[in-house]
Amino acid sequence: MNDPAVIRRLYGRRQGHKLRVAQEELVAELLPQIAVPEGPLAAATLFGSPRPLEVEIGFGAGEHLAGQAAARPSTGFIGCEPFLNGVVAALGHVRDGALDNVRLHMGDALDVLDRLPDASLERVYLLHPDPWPKARHAKRRMVNHGPLDLIAAKLKPGCEFRLGTDDPTYCRWAMMVMNQRRDFEWTAATAKDFQTRPADWPETRYERKARRHGHEVWYFRYMRV
Numbered sequence: 524m525n526d527p528a529v530i531r532r533l534y535g536r537r538q539g540h541k542l543r544v545a546q547e548e549l550v551a552e553l554l555p556q557i558a559v560p561e562g563p564l565a566a567a568t569l570f571g572s573p574r575p576l577e578v579e580i581g582f583g584a585g586e587h588l589a590g591q592a593a594a595r596p597s598t599g600f601i602g603c604e605p606f607l608n609g610v611v612a613a614l615g616h617v618r619d620g621a622l623d624n625v626r627l628h629m630g631d632a633l634d635v636l637d638r639l640p641d642a643s644l645e646r647v648y649l650l651h652p653d654p655w656p657k658a659r660h661a662k663r664r665m666v667n668h669g670p671l672d673l674i675a676a677k678l679k680p681g682c683e684f685r686l687g688t689d690d691p692t693y694c695r696w697a698m699m700v701m702n703q704r705r706d707f708e709w710t711a712a713t714a715k716d717f718q719t720r721p722a723d724w725p726e727t728r729y730e731r732k733a734r735r736h737g738h739e740v741w742y743f744r745y746m747r748v
Contacts, residue, residue, distance in 0.1 A: 546611045553614050559601060559628040564638045569626050570599045576639070578603065578677075579648040580632040580665060583727055585613025587650055590725030592622045598645070600625045603632030633673060641676050646683045651729040654690035666697045668704075675706045678747040683710075685724070686743040689733035694741050707745040717741050 542550070559569070566574045575598045582588045582602040592600045602625060604610055610629045617625050628635050636647075655663045666686065674684055684707060688694050701707055711717045720726065720742050730740055 540608065542607070542611060549614050549618065550607075550611060553618060554610065554627065554629070557614075557617065557626050559603075559626050559635055562638065564635065565640060565643070566599055569601070570624065574599050574624075575645045576601065576643055577646040577648070578632065578636065578639075578644055579650070581605075581649065581652055582613055583609050583651065583729055585609065585616045587648065587725045587727050588613060588625065589616035589620055589622060591648075591723075592617075592625045593620050594723070594725075596622075596624055598624060601628065601635060602626070603628045603630065603635050605630055633670060636673050636677050639677050642679045644677045644682065645679060646685060647674050647678060648685045650685070650687040650727055651689065651733075652686075652693070654688070654693040656690065656692050661696065664693065664696060666693070666700050668700065671700070671704065671707075675704075675747060680747055682747050684745045684747065686745070687724075687727075687730065687740065688743075689730065689738040689740045691739075697743065701743070701745060706748050708748050710744045710746055717743055 566572070566576050569576075577591070577598060578601045579588045579591075580603055582604045585602065585604075588600055588602045592598075602613060604613065604627070607629065610627060613625075613627060616622070617627075649665055652665045653663075655661065678684060686697055688697065701709065718739070718741065720730075720740070721744070724742060733740055
């Protein structure tokens with residue numbers, strides 16, 4: 524088990540370039556309407572009625588989150604991202620797509636997962652997380668046993684944890700850590716299964732950038748046992 528203090532600490536920047544006036548207005552007007560509330564969480568709390576729930580940890584600019592939400596409007600999606608500029612981009616996707624099945628949390632995804640009932644999620648996504656490539660920073664990676672214990676607790680049996688990365692160090696680390704778990708089963712039968720993006724996995728700008736730089740991208744799908 525990881526040190527709880529390490530698991531709960533957010534690393535990295537929280538804001539990049541200064542927001543334009545229109546972006547500030549979007550944050551002020553739309554974010555309060557779709558922000559994850561305080562207290563215990565459930566589908567009815569978030570969306571007004573029971574429905575399947577999925578969580579994306581660190582949604583970047585929100586392309587994948589918005590793509591999944593548009594494809595499955597009867598599913599509720601919770602996106603968590605501490606970076607303000609990423610939240611602004613996701614708000615734009617929600618507004619432009621008129622997506623009423625998305626809720627956003629600007630902060631630590633683990634705080635949201637903590638407040639959801641056990642065995643309440645259909646999928647959890649972790650796409651192109653910060654690799655923290657130096658060995659002394661390995662404990663900061665989201666793919667560690669502490670966060671994975673929480674993810675496993677919140678996923679329904681038979682449901683999915685999806686991980687995408689283009690970083691070779693993170694790829695090797697994730698395979699090593701996940702291979703130590705007995706509560707997740709890797710669904711890949713052949714190399715092609717994790718080298719090819721599934722049809723229901725919308726592309727992100729990080730993935731496009733990785734491919735422009737000639738990086739290989741890996742798509743891991745793990746079933747909660």
